[in-house]
Amino acid sequence: MLDIKALRYFLAVVDANGFTAAARKLHVAQPAVSMAIRKLEQSLELNLFHRRERSIELTDEGRVLLQHARRIVQATADAELEMREIHGLRRGEVRIGVPSMLGSYYFPPILMAFRHRYPNLQLTVIESGTRKIQQMLSEGEIDMGVIVSDRPPEELESHVFLREQMMAILPVEHPLAQQEHVTYEQFFHEDLVVFKEGYFHREVLDRLAKEYSYDPKIGFETNLLPLIKQIVRQGFSISTLLEMAISDAADLVARPFEQQVWLDLSIAWRKEGYLSRANRAFVDFLLDQART
Template sequence: MDLRQLKFFVEIARHGNFTKAAETLNIAQPALSIAIQKLEEELELVLFNRQKRKVALTAEGEVLLTHAERILDDLRAADMEMADLKGLGMGEVRLGITPMISTYFFPAIIHDFTRQYPRLHISVSGEGAGSIQKMISQGELDMGVIAGGLIPENLEVRHILREEVMVCVPADHAFTRRRAVRYADFAGEPLIMFKEGYYQREMLLEIFKELPGAQPNIVFETNLFSLVKSLVKRGLGISTLLRMVAEDDRDLCAVSFDPPLHLDLMLAWKKGAYLSHANQAFVDFLMEQIRGYDRNRLAVR
């Protein structure tokens, strides 16, 4: 077997589909199928149970996947170490950021980082925190911003931000006359919520479980926070947004929960993985910017 075959094998295992894997790898599906067939013939093992639209790993395939992912991780680490020997004149940071934070907190940081390190390439993927965790674990991202809570044991984290989660309503809503909104009252309103995999949603649903008789009235779900804002303004329902987002829009009213709800954001990367000079430079730069951000917020208060 060779590295090309292993890479093909891992992509098919991730997608559970030859067509999607071929699209990701940017090769023709017949070529991918032939490569995997040759791999199975070389090993004299069946690696996938093939169905019409989906494939699943056999027991033998599961064993190979463990080795293949480790081999490809080691290869990526070797590539990064070799690049590091050339210094910070080159390198890449593959970063995952949740959409809301990428729009309201990170643009200035990314702008300033690229000005300080103009020859480093930074690519950003916008996903929910759950998807970012998975992509880091699978080696698709070097690091990413995830929400606090139960941190997986395979991730190394640094706390970067604590932000209040606000109830967001249109200007004519009755909640605008309150200093704070009880969770049971919020649950009874028509709710526009983020889809599964977004930590704000998971936090609220866990709180609702502890409230007797609280059944959230979800009327719309989306992963687009800009759509959330627009629909709240139009009166379809109410929602939650981080304070930095809610306070930036004069057409929305933001009210605290009773008691207040906060979201902790962490920068995470795979524990034990090699952190390239480019990635370490980004971590150091971000943490320095966070210290300045915190000082500025305290000064304003």
């Protein structure tokens, strides 16, 4: 019989990569964590960790358990939440992962309007790349996330709320800024400032480079949107962003690519997970705003 508390401790040890760090995360004494893991191993008659002097590593059996433990713990959390809501004890929290550009320019007015309508709900917004957002959704770290949905993972339910075009971003005095559109050849001939891997901006750029056999001349990598715009503004590099990202920058221009690049952005959550009333309210609010 698997003990849910022991499984939570097991996951904490794995995620923290150690018993002491896991104990700090769980706010319990380290011996309590060690004892829980020993009892779990005894009940399974298996060793879950290779214990070394300064590190631990999952055994093959531990890796198998890890896959089941995440699902069991998440399913238990979902069940507890749903039961609380049946009794009217709403968690009242929306945890959402949002990419940088949307978090800076698209979502603030929506989040403020939602908070005004539902003042008792707590909003937790986490900025990250779409690849990391998908991972956090799968592991239950967030309830919902914004993803680029050309090929959404099968385990996620997703609904498109925004269709936007990726644009070449240039300083106003750049020769390409005088054109109506920019070819891929012209774009990849320039020095580029780009997001790091894992962000949809970078994945689009890498996909285009591979598809058309270009070797990007990447001069800067950063996830800081203001820095990207400053580098472009100073003429060191150009970039590609959603046009909304330069709506407040009169000295930058956005030009579409000759072969236009459109992105469908979706709100997504785990198909097998329980979407709380608070989260359902946010989804409905977001989709209503997108339709207006």
